[in-house]
Amino acid sequence: MHVERLPVQEVLGEVVEAVRGGSAVLVAPPGTGKTTLVPLALADGLPGTVLVAEPRRIAARAAARRMAELRGERVGGAVGYSVRGDRRVGPGTRVEVVTTGLLVQRLLADPELAGVGTVMIDECHERHLDTDLALAFLVECRQTLRPDLRLLATSATADAGRVAELLDARIVTAPGASHDVRVLWCPPERPVRPPHGLKVDPAFLDHVAAVVRRAWRETEGDVLVFLPGAGEIASVQRRLADQPIDVLHGRLPAAEQDAALRPRPGRRVVLASAVAESSLTVPGVRVVVDSGLARVPRVDHARGLGSLATVRAARASTVQRAGRAGREAPGVVYRCWSAYDDERLPAQPEPAVAVAELTGFALALACWGHPDGAGLALPDQPPDAAMRVARTTLHALGAVDGEGRATPHGHRMSRVGAHPRLARALLDGAPSVGGRPAAEVVAILADDSLAAGDDLAAAWRRLRDTRDARWRAEAERLQQGSATAPTNLPDDLAAGLLVGLAYPERLARLRGDRYLMAGGTEAALAQGSPLTGHPWLAIAVADRQPGEVSARIRLAAAIDEDTAREAGTALLATVDEVTAEGAERRDQLGAIILKRRELKDPPRELVEQALRSALEKxxxxxxxxxxxxxxxxxxxxxxxxxxxxxxxxxxxxxxxxxxxxxxxxxxxxxxxxxxxxxxxxxxxxxxxAPERLPVPTGSLARLDYSDPQAPVLAVKVQEAFGWLETPRIGDGRVAVLLHLLSPAGRPVAITRDLASFWRTGYPRVRAELRGRYPRHPWPEDPTTATPTRRTNPRR
Structure with a gap:
């Protein structure tokens, strides 16, 4: 077997021996050969099949092809792969590369992994949901079912301590790549707006394109450019229309992805998303241009809407990207930010479990037998709020029971190989719309990039006419085992029924110029949408970007009220409401009011409840x-x-x-x-707590209880003459606060100690006021003077 000289070879023997002992963690930087050389060494040195799990389909296929080439064979022989919709293995396959998602499905179907001797989880540092699940399930598998199962986790970053702890594993560290990578800092000359939601400042994309042209002039070899997503890749591609361009991202058909990974004559620029960060090698690359941006999921759990956000890439990701330039020879990386900004980058990207929508994750846990994940060796426990939302969704879909345990329907849904919502639509919708139509629509919903526009039914018709290979293959996979009943439903209603079964809370009715979804959120169509004006929609994709009042509808189907009722049966309710203004009975689909009518003789308890609610308001x-x-x-x-x-x-x-x-x-x-x-x-x-208290003149003065800790009694100074003790209330516990007033009714003293006031405070008051109020008595000794409400007679 011919093996190129790569750094990981120095530790292959150590890795095999560590894995032979049960489990190990290999830390090997990008470009060291861990993805291809280690599985072959494990297959040669250990018994049983080696199952290699990659986080992405493109990486799984590429790794299998490379290993087969190293053995001088074709894929499907000693080395094969299995990804969703594509499997190439044979009876002699010793190394099978799968996606982590497929590994999770296999574990749920066969927890013992019969015939598998070693499982290698590659790129575990990326912390995808399926990676976390696979690690946790494998650890429990070894503890309870397969103590002989050997585990290896590999990481391109040194932050592997947590995984080693979970696996109770020894860490083996491979040396870095043998080729140096020079770093050039290339920040924009003028300020650009930071990314906001999915929006990236066009001026920044101009800058990235300019840096690519500079790199092309100054270097040799292919140029790999990292951009956050397919939209930015297309934008930069237009700016570099005169250059030889290949593109590489997860939404491309498999054939186009594979083509980008094959060398070709002459230089080229490869515009790629994060799929090129690790696990695979883009041949010929000597130069990397890094935009420094990444795209991450964000979930609005309160509204049930997800979105993608563009953020600054973590430092660990930028290190991996740079490593692509030194994979085959010394290289250079052009970073489109400054060294100062680099110091402010987060060290690691957020794990998916902290930010992603967790419905599929929660269903896998329920099917494994741990609905809340407690007791499993998860690298991080999922957030409580996100898991509550996920369990509520699964219960509404019929996938789990009231205790969170997977139902038989939930187990069937988990075997579909799609998000639980889409699995529910496929399984429950096929009897009504037919197995093939259901599979075709769900294939679009699983990859909405197939729909060029927001009209789902129109996209479905276009794909049927063009017979898109990627869509057709996924539809055929999904159709296996589903009902095949014929249907006469029009495309719009069939598609809308399936969307409604998947997302009942997104059934929506027109209200003014916007749509009110059953979940209570408003959504709007883009200007000029062919769906504008339809009274009802089943919304498949919607997101609410930061700063926007309502959600934006990205993909939907026009339906009628009967279809909305059928899809949203669980949300139908009759609600009696009594308010202070009247009583009515409403038929509702979630937050959508279908019909109102007067409620005569409402139950007395509702009347009382309404009155009390109005009082509280x-x-x-x-x-x-x-x-x-x-x-x-x-x-x-x-x-x-x-x-x-x-x-x-x-x-x-x-x-x-x-x-x-x-x-x-x-x-x-x-x-x-x-x-x-x-x-x-x-x-x-x-x-x-007397309402009034008598004062020395015989008058009754009102007590002010505004401050319950200091009730106030206001009385004129002349009416208090001869009063030696402050009155007390509350069974003698509280002395009232006396406000002693001038003849004009203004407080001149506040006291709870009358005796002290007469001795020390009164002489000052007398000196200040007797000239101003000469007709009022101001005796030298107020304690013996007669209290009065009268003035002195005129002389």
Whole structure:
């Protein structure tokens, strides 16, 4: 067997021996040969089949082809691969390369992995959902079913400690690539807007294209350009129309992906997404131009909408990208940002489990027997909120029961090899629309890039006419085992029924110039959409970008109300609602009101519930008398405690007797308060919290209980002459706060200690005011003076 000299060869023997002991983790930088040389060494040195799991289909096919070439064979012999819709293995296959998603399916179908001796999880640092699941399932498989199963996880970054801990594995480190990569910093000369949602500033793409042209002039060899997605790849391709261009991203047909990975005469520019970061080699590349951007999922769990966001790539990703330039010879990387900005990049990308939609992840856990993932060797536990949403969705789809355990229908859905929503549409929709039509529509929903526009039915007709190979192959895969009943449904209704079964909360009815979805979110069509004006839509794809009020409809089918009712049966409900304004009965599809009618003689409990809800919303109408009573009762509650009740708004409303009330205007807070008085203690209310207190002149002054901790008694200084002790209330626990007033009624002193005021405060007050108010008495000794409300007679 001819093997090119690569750094990983120095540790092949060590890796095989470590794996022979049960499990190992190999840390090997990009370009060291771990993906192709290690599986062959494991197959030669250990018994049983070697199963290699790659995070992407393109990497799985490329790795299998390269290993077969190294053995001088064709794929399907000693080395084969299996990816969704494409399998090339034979009876003599010793090394089979699969996607991590397919490995998870195999584990669910056959937890023992019969016939497999070693499993290698490649690029585990990328932290895809299926990678995390495969690792966790394999660890439990070894612990309970297959102690002889050998495991190897490989990582292109040094951050492998957590995986080694989960596998209880020894870490083997391979040397770096033998070729140096020179780094050139190429930030834009002028400021550009940072990415926002899916939007990338065209000025930045101009800059990337300019850097590519510079690299072309200054270097030799092929140029690999990293961009966040297919849209930016197309934009830069237009800017470099005069250059020899290949493109490489996950949405391309397999044949076009494979073509980009084959060498060709002359130089070329390869515009690629993150699929080219690791696991595969783009031959001929000596130069990398890195935009420094990545595309990551974002989920709005409250609205059930997902979106993609463009972010700065993590430093670990940029290191892997740079390594592509040194795979075959010394190279150079042009980074479209500054060294200063590089220091501010996050060290590692976020794991998918922290940011992705988790419905498929949760179904796999349920089918494995661990609905919440507890006890499994997951690198990170999934967020509670995201898992709650996922379990709720699965329960609505009939995939799990009330305890989160997988139902028989859920197990069937997991075997489809599609998102649980799409699996539900296929299995439940095929009897109504036919097996082949259901498979064809679900194949479009699984890869919405097949639809050139937002009209799903039109896209379906176009694909049938053009017989797109990628779409046809996926439809044939999905059709296997599904119902084949004939159907006479028009394309729009058939497609819409399937979409509604997958996304019942996205059934939508026109309201003004927007659509209200059954889930309660508004959505709008793009201007000029052929779907504009249709009264009902089944929305397959919608997202809400940052800063936008409503969601944007990306793909939908026009339907009628009957189809909406059929697809959204679980959301149909009859709701009786009574408000302060009246009562009505509504037929609803989720948040969509289908029909309203007057509800005569509504149940009394609904009337009371509506009145109480209205009271909570608008509050009670407090009269002055009711307010004063509440303040006095509040003073007793805070000072004396039980049995004196809490008289907050919420508690008073809770005690309102609505049995004989039909209108809010009839609610009397004072009557409610008096019903809350704790008898027999209430008989002492006047003693404990008197409404008025007598002052030395014999007048009754009103107490102000606005502050229950400091009730105020306001009295003029002349009326308090001879008063030596401050009055106390609340069974003697609280001294009132005296506001001693001038003849004009303005406070001149505030005190709880009258005796102290007469000694120290009064002389100052007398000196200041007796000239201003000469007709009022200002005796030198107020403690012995006669209190009065009168003025001195004129002379």
């Amino acid at each position: 608008q509050g009670l109408r407090w009269t002055a008398e009711a307010t004063r009573l509440r303040q006095r009762m509040d003073f007793c509650h805070r000072t004396l405690g039980p049995p004196w009740p809490d008289v907050s708004d919420a508690n008073v409303i809770a005690h309102v007797d609505l049995a004989a009330t039909s209108r809010l205007s009839n609610v009397d807070p004072e009557r409610t308060l008096r019903s809350m008085l704790p008898w027999p203690a209430a008989e002492r209310l006047e003693h404990l």
